[in-house]
Amino acid sequence: MRRRLLLFLTLAACAGFTVALAAAVLHAAGAALPSALPEQLAASLGSSGVEHPVTAVLLNFRNYDTLLEIGVLVIAGMVGISLASTSSLEDPALRSSDSLLYALQRWFVPLMLLLALYLLWAGADRPGGAFQAGAVLAATGVLMRLGGLPMEFVRPGVLLRLGLVLGFAVFLLVAVAGALAGEAFLAYPPGMAGGLILTIEIVLTLSIGMILLALFVAAPVSDEHEPEEGAGP
Amino acid sequence: MNQWLMAGLLFTPLAWAALSLLLDFRQGRWLSWLGMLIQALVSLGLWVAVASNGGFYYALAGWEAPLGIALRVDGLAVTFVLLTAAVATACGLHAGVYLDPSKSWQRYFWPLFWFLWAGLNGVWLGADLFNLYVSLELISLSAVGLVALGGEAAALRAALRYLFAVLLGSLVYLLGVALLYGQFGTLSLTGIAAVVGADEPAAAMALLLMLAGLALKTALFPLHGWLPPAHGVAKSPVSALLSGLVVKASFYIAARLWLELGDRLGSHTLAQGIGALGAGAVIWGSWLAFRQPHLKQVVAYSSVAQIGYLFLLFPLTFAVAEPVSRLAQQGITLQVVSHALAKSAMFLAAGNLILSVRSKRVDALGGVSHYLPFSLFSFGLAGVSLMSLPPTGGFAAKWLLLQASLASGQWWWVVVLLLGGVLAAAYVFRIYRATFLEDRASDDFYHPPRSLEAIPMLLALLALGLGLVAEPVLSVLALPFEVAAEVAADVAVQP
C-alpha cells in the first residue's frame, strides 16, 4: 500500500515537472531574444584554423571546455584502473577461440582502423573528429580483446598511464605555449591554428581510445583491500 | 602579470595532475609539495593584485565572452581562491603523511587531488554557465574517485550514492542552462544578467532548476542524504577537502546566480522557502549530529547543519536595502571561510583521534584526552568556531547575519542563528565528554606523528583568528569593477 502511494506520488511529481518544463520551453521559444552569436561565429570562423564550425567551437573558441572534458575522461579512466589493481588484466574467461570471431576480426580490425583515421581527418570540414575516432579505436580494441588477442599495453603500468594522459598533456602544453608566444592562454599563434588543432586531435584520438578501452578492460577486480579508518593495523 | 597569476591557478593544477599520474605516491608527494607552494604563492599574488587594482575579466583563447569563455576575477573569487589554497594545502600535507604509501592505489590520490583543485579554481573564476557545468563535473568525478579509492564495499556504497546525487544535480543545472541559452542565446552570466527582464516565466523556471540542482550538490536539507556516508567513510584528509571546499563550489555558483538574477527572476516565496530549508538543515542536521554513534558522522552531520546557514543568503538579500544585502553577503562569505577552515581542522583532528584509539566510535574515545590533548584541543578550537563564540570567524559571520536579519525585519532567522549555536555546543561537548571518561580497559593508544597534529591546529587557529581580521578580508569583496574594462581591452581579440 505504502509502495503504491509512493509510486503514485512520484508519478504525479514527475508528470507535474514535465508539464511545467514543457510550458517553460514553449515560453522560452516564444520569447527568444535575437542573438548575435551565430554571426560572430561565422565571422571568426576564417581565423579559427578549421572549416567545420562545430570543430572550431570545440577546439578553438571554447577549447577550455574541451580541455576540462578530457580531464573528466582521464579521471574516469584513472579511477577505473585504480579499482582493477591486479598485475595482469588478462582474464582467461574472456579468451575465446571461436574461429568465426577470428575470421571476422581479420576483416574488421583493419577496416575499423581505417574508419577511425577517416573520422579524424573528416573532423576538419564535416562531422567527425577526435572523440568519434577515439570511440571507433576503442571499439576496435574491444573487438580484439573479445577475440582473445593479447593486449599487453593495457596492463596498468606506466605505459598505460602515459597513454591515458598523453592527449591531455599535449593539449595543455599547446595551451600554455600559446601564452609564451605572446597570445592569450589557450590561443593558437596566427597561422598555426590548423596544424596545432590537427596535432591535438591526433593525440586526443589515441588517448580517448586508450581510456575507453582501459575502462572496458579494467573489469577484473583485485582482492587486496584497504583497511577502514580505525579498523586497527 | 595578472593573467600569468590567473593562468597559474587554472593550468598548474592540471599540469600537476598529469605529471603526478606518471609517478608513484612518494614521488607524487614531492611533486605536490612543490605544486602546493606554487599554488599558495600564485593565489596570494592574485589576491594582492586584485586587492590593489580591482577585479578584471579575462577572455580565454583570446575570444570575447559570447563566443569564447570569459573568466571573472573579482574580490569574491580571489577570496575563495585563497581559501582553497589554504585548506587544500593543509589537506594535501596531511594526506602525504596520513595515507599508506605501500598501497598501490594511493598513487592515484595525487592526480585526483590536483584535478579537484583545478576544478575548484575553475568554479571560483568561471563566468560561463556551461564551463561551470564542466568544472563542476571535474570536481564531482574526482571527489567520487577520492571517496572510492581503495574500493571497499562501504566506500563504494557511499561513492555510488554520492555519484548519483551529484550527477542528477549537474543535469538539472544543465537543464536550466539549456533554457537560458534557448531564450537569450548566450552562456555568459553577465550577458544574461544584462538582458533579462522582470517577468520571464521561462527564465524563472531556469533559475529554479539551476538552484535545485546546485542545492542537491550542496546537500541542502532535505537533499542531504548522500553527504554523511560519503564524508564519513572517506579518509580524513579527503573528508576535510569534501566538507571544506567541494560543497562550497556548488553553493558559490548558486549564490552568484542569485545575486545576478535573483532580483528579477526570484520571488519572495522562493527566497523565504530556501531560507526555511536552510533553517531546517541547521536544526535537523545538528540534532542528527548529536545522535550519531561514529565520530566522523558527527562531524559530517555538523556540515549539513552549517551548510544550512549559507542558504540564509537567499532571503536576506531578496528585496532588501542595498546596505542590508551587503551585510548579508559579507556574513555568508565569512561563514563559508570560517566553516571551511574549522570543518577541515575538525575532520583532520578527528582522523588523528581515530588513528589513536583505532575505532571510529564516539564511545571508544574514553581517555584519549590524556594521550592526544593537542589534537583534541584543535578539535575543540574548531568547535568553538562552529558554536560561533567570539572572537572566531563563526562569531563574526553570525553577528553580521544577525544584523542583516534585524535590519530587514526578518527576526525569525535570529532564532535559527541562536538555536544553531546552542545545538553546535551540544554536539561538540558530547565528544568532549566522551574523551574525558576513564572507563577504558586498555591503555593501547597509538601516537600519530607530530606533523599530523600540527596541521589541524593551524587551521583551527586560522578559523579562530578570522574574526579578528574580518575587516581586511571583507574589504576585498566590495572592490569596484571599473578596472575591468581596461584589462579586457588589453587582451587583444584575435584577428
Add this chain to the structure above:
Amino acid sequence: MSPDLLYALAGVVLCGIGLFGFLLLEHLLRRLLAFNLIGSGVFLVLIGLAQHRNGPDPVPQALVLTGIVVAIAATALAVVLIRRYYHLTGHTSLADDGEAQS
C-alpha cells in the same frame, strides 16, 4: 511548431521519464540508464530550443558533444564502481541492507 521545437518537447518528455526512473528504480544499472535518459533529454532541449530560434547553431552542438563525453565518463565511472560493488557484496542496489553505515 517547428521540428526543432518538437525535438525540444521530446527532450522534456525524456527528462520526465528519466527522472521517474531515477527516483523509483533501485537496481543500480537501471538507475544509471535513467540518468542517461535524462541526459539525452537535456541535450535535446539544449539543441532543439536553440535551433528553433536561429536555425542550425554550431555552439549548442559543440556543447552537447562536450556534454556527451562528460556523460560517458560519468557512466563509465559508475559502471566500474557498480561492478566492483557487486563483486564485493553481491548486491545490485544500495537499499539491500538498509541504512547500515558501518
